[in-house]
Amino acid sequence: MVDSARLSLHVPEPAVRPGGQPDFSNVKIAKAGSVPRPEVDVASEDIRDLAYSIIRVLNRDGEAVGPWAGSLSDEELLTGLRNMMKLRAFDARMLMAQRQGKTSFYMQHLGEEAVSCAFRKALIKGDMNFPTYRQAGLLIADDYPMVEMMNQIYSNESDPLRGRQLPIMYSSKEHGFFTISGNLATQYVQAVGWAMASAIKNDSRIAAAWIGDGSTAESDFHSALVFASTYKAPVILNIVNNQWAISTFQGIARGGSGTFAARGLGFGIPALRVDGNDYLAVHAVARWAAERARRNLGPTLIEYVTYRVGAHSTSDDPSAYRPKTESEAWPLGDPVLRLKKHLIVKGAWSEERHVQAEAEIMDEVIEAQRQAEAHGTLHAGGRPSVRDIFEGVYAEMPPHIRRQRQKAGY
Amino acid sequence: MTRMTMIEAVRSAMDVSMAKDDNVVVFGEDVGYFGGVFRSTQGLQAKYGRTRCFDTPISESGIVGTAIGMAAYGLKPCVEIQFADYMYPAYDQLTQEAARIRYRSNGDFTCPIVVRMPTGGGIFGGQTHSQSPEALFTHVCGLKVIVPSNPYDAKGLLIAAIEDPDPVMFLEPKRLYNGPFDGHHERPVTPWSKHDLGEVPDGHYTIPIGKAEVRREGSAVTVVAYGTMVHVALAAAEDAGIDAEVIDLRSLLPLDLDTIVKSVSKTGRCVVVHEATLTSGFGAEVAALVQEHCFYQLEAPVVRVAGWDTPYPHAQEWDYFPGPGRVGRALAEVMEA
Numbered sequence: 001m002v003d004s005a006r007l008s009l010h011v012p013e014p015a016v017r018p019g020g021q022p023d024f025s026n027v028k029i030a031k032a033g034s035v036p037r038p039e040v041d042v043a044s045e046d047i048r049d050l051a052y053s054i055i056r057v058l059n060r061d062g063e064a065v066g067p068w069a070g071s072l073s074d075e076e077l078l079t080g081l082r083n084m085m086k087l088r089a090f091d092a093r094m095l096m097a098q099r100q101g102k103t104s105f106y107m108q109h110l111g112e113e114a115v116s117c118a119f120r121k122a123l124i125k126g127d128m129n130f131p132t133y134r135q136a137g138l139l140i141a142d143d144y145p146m147v148e149m150m151n152q153i154y155s156n157e158s159d160p161l162r163g164r165q166l167p168i169m170y171s172s173k174e175h176g177f178f179t180i181s182g183n184l185a186t187q188y189v190q191a192v193g194w195a196m197a198s199a200i201k202n203d204s205r206i207a208a209a210w211i212g213d214g215s216t217a218e219s220d221f222h223s224a225l226v227f228a229s230t231y232k233a234p235v236i237l238n239i240v241n242n243q244w245a246i247s248t249f250q251g252i253a254r255g256g257s258g259t260f261a262a263r264g265l266g267f268g269i270p271a272l273r274v275d276g277n278d279y280l281a282v283h284a285v286a287r288w289a290a291e292r293a294r295r296n297l298g299p300t301l302i303e304y305v306t307y308r309v310g311a312h313s314t315s316d317d318p319s320a321y322r323p324k325t326e327s328e329a330w331p332l333g334d335p336v337l338r339l340k341k342h343l344i345v346k347g348a349w350s351e352e353r354h355v356q357a358e359a360e361i362m363d364e365v366i367e368a369q370r371q372a373e374a375h376g377t378l379h380a381g382g383r384p385s386v387r388d389i390f391e392g393v394y395a396e397m398p399p400h401i402r403r404q405r406q407k408a409g410y
Numbered sequence: 411m412t413r414m415t416m417i418e419a420v421r422s423a424m425d426v427s428m429a430k431d432d433n434v435v436v437f438g439e440d441v442g443y444f445g446g447v448f449r450s451t452q453g454l455q456a457k458y459g460r461t462r463c464f465d466t467p468i469s470e471s472g473i474v475g476t477a478i479g480m481a482a483y484g485l486k487p488c489v490e491i492q493f494a495d496y497m498y499p500a501y502d503q504l505t506q507e508a509a510r511i512r513y514r515s516n517g518d519f520t521c522p523i524v525v526r527m528p529t530g531g532g533i534f535g536g537q538t539h540s541q542s543p544e545a546l547f548t549h550v551c552g553l554k555v556i557v558p559s560n561p562y563d564a565k566g567l568l569i570a571a572i573e574d575p576d577p578v579m580f581l582e583p584k585r586l587y588n589g590p591f592d593g594h595h596e597r598p599v600t601p602w603s604k605h606d607l608g609e610v611p612d613g614h615y616t617i618p619i620g621k622a623e624v625r626r627e628g629s630a631v632t633v634v635a636y637g638t639m640v641h642v643a644l645a646a647a648e649d650a651g652i653d654a655e656v657i658d659l660r661s662l663l664p665l666d667l668d669t670i671v672k673s674v675s676k677t678g679r680c681v682v683v684h685e686a687t688l689t690s691g692f693g694a695e696v697a698a699l700v701q702e703h704c705f706y707q708l709e710a711p712v713v714r715v716a717g718w719d720t721p722y723p724h725a726q727e728w729d730y731f732p733g734p735g736r737v738g739r740a741l742a743e744v745m746e747a
Contacts, residue, residue, distance in 0.1 A: 171516070179514050201485075
């Protein structure tokens with residue numbers, strides 16, 4: 001006798017859809033300061049709990065508490081605040097530029113500024129990121145010129161990538177920012193390869209891999225974990241869980257149980273979850289992982305729990321798939337406001353200085369935009385040469401491309 | 411000079427390259443301790459250590475993906491996909507990543523990797539160990555595609571590929587690994603030790619990528635072939651008693667169009683031979699180029715001889731694999747036109 005039931009397919013759905021009341025009751029939030037900070041040489045099986053909790057430093061009162069606090073000075077925190085504000089202002093201007101038809105496309109970071117800005121400060125010159133499309137903070141926090149970023153977005157005559165890439169798909173070897181691919185997860189495993197190379201050469205530089213929650217479903221994510229685990233590569237495996245993969249909620253890639261961080265446990269990789277809207281927590285966890293990598297202790301997997309406040313891109317309409325007020329209900333708050341509050345509580349900042357800084361930063365962004373637009377926008381002014389289409393496919397132009405270039409009149 | 415099999419020549423190329431440049435690393439499934447299922451990397455781990463030649467998880471995308479990252483760092487990875495049939499999980503990494511990194515970053519990052527893979531049929535490998543995927547790569551801008559037909563070329567081209575600043579697909583016809591297949595299915599391969607092309611210099615040398623070689627001079631018809639089919643074409647010309655000129659392309663991308671045009675302009679006739687399936691195969695590209703560049707010299711339509719448009723069968727592989735009989739009929743067809 002076989003005991004069987006009529007089978008039915010389970011398709012996960014988010015708790016709420018447009019028109020409903022936002023509900024984040026499923027997000028279990030640990031109290032700030034409550035999650036322990038293990039030694040960096042800890043075994044992954046000894047910190048399994050950290051893959052299911054959320055490391056937080058800033059409490060509701062704006063105080064930095066617990067064992068993960070204290071990794072940054074006031075001066076460094078002020079720099080962090082300024083970088084996040086700069087990224088937010090940059091986003092606002094470039095979003096507007098896209099709406100004005102000055103470029104084809106843009107992707108903003110609203111709500112996720114702490115992740116990339118704080119992470120960058122845990123790396124040192126020579127380390128390499130393999131970013132996705134939502135980590136421009138890695139460049140901003142490394143003082144990459146905003147004008148260059150805008151030149152790329154506008155595909156103008158000064159675009160360092162000669163008009164070949166979608167807007168925001170930057171590349172800067174000097175600033176540890178690998179050329180972005182639009183294909184998801186492909187670069188996760190490339191980061192592991194870069195880190196393996198550094199280990200093969202007995203170098204001291206480390207790599208950082210970046211992926212979104214939805215893209216963890218790609219096979220390259222799993223390839224990356226198996227290679228990182230097998231060779232104990234000096235790499236930080238970052239997962240930015242911003243709740244939404246375009247319109248698909250994170251439960252589709254994750255399934256009904258566990259966390260994205262817990263994916264690392266099966267590979268024996270120490271895995272932590274961190275409050276992605278807490279600049280101090282992100283930095284402290286990133287620095288912990290970087291120290292592990294530098295001490296040849298192998299990879300670390302970090303899940304940043306955050307929320308994508310803006311649309312996925314300028315081609316997206318989030319009101320079609322989630323409540324309009326969902327971002328306001330996000331229980332981990334706004335990363336800029338939280339750091340601002342912390343600095344005010346510490347007496348290192350004030351509302352007045354914040355307003356003043358906002359104005360200064362916006363002036364700086366507008367001036368960069370003025371300079372970039374002097375070199376052209378997508379549809380007006382200077383643009384890369386048609387000749388640039390044919391250059392650089394190979395180190396040396398082969399005859400068939402040369403014939404095509406000549407046919408095109410160049 | 412030593413007489414070598416193609417496997418030994420491939421191994422020698424990696425050995426010479428690893429000795430010359432300590433940025434050259436070799437890895438893939440079973441390539442480390444065991445030395446590869448075809449033994450093409452045998453001895454390299456013992457000689458250069460486990461961090462220069464090592465085994466990987468069974469993950470083609472992981473192999474190529476990590477190679478791309480290593481190349482971005484500054485190494486020169488030469489990786490093995492155990493059979494060309496297994497490269498499909500790595501196709502995304504090859505075509506959309508490796509091929510485009512130089513272009514999309516405007517030279518900020520480059521990808522000097524070599525991806526080796528045994529290709530083609532004739533060893534009773536069935537549909538999952540016999541494929542010829544070269545056309546899937548030649549359609550991709552940014553890759554280079556090489557198919558050698560003998561040990562001397564295999565070594566010189568592989569060293570050139572490892573030293574090349576761009577990603578190179580290196581397809582090794584497994585029917586030729588041990589001997590110079592005389593083109594006739596029922597006969598065993600002759601050892602390379604009895605063949606001139608088995609003579610391979612021990613040290614470093616290169617053969618330029620993008621240069622074809624005329625294997626047999628003739629004036630009546632041009633046969634364009636590569637890999638195993640070079641030997642089939644030579645046997646067909648011999649059997650048919652036709653004064654055919656046989657061109658071994660060696661490099662499909664970039665392609666040596668000048669050598670093809672020069673030959674077809676002389677002979678006025680052209681047959682293209684490959685063992686990959688016919689439709690949208692690389693022969694279509696060659697036929698189109700001949701039509702574009704030699705139209706007024708052509709005495710007959712260009713004819714293609716290729717594998718049938720079916721998966722590669724196991725028991726009937728000799729009926730699938732183009733042999734000198736089929737090539738001979740094509741030669742007769744273009745001669746009669």
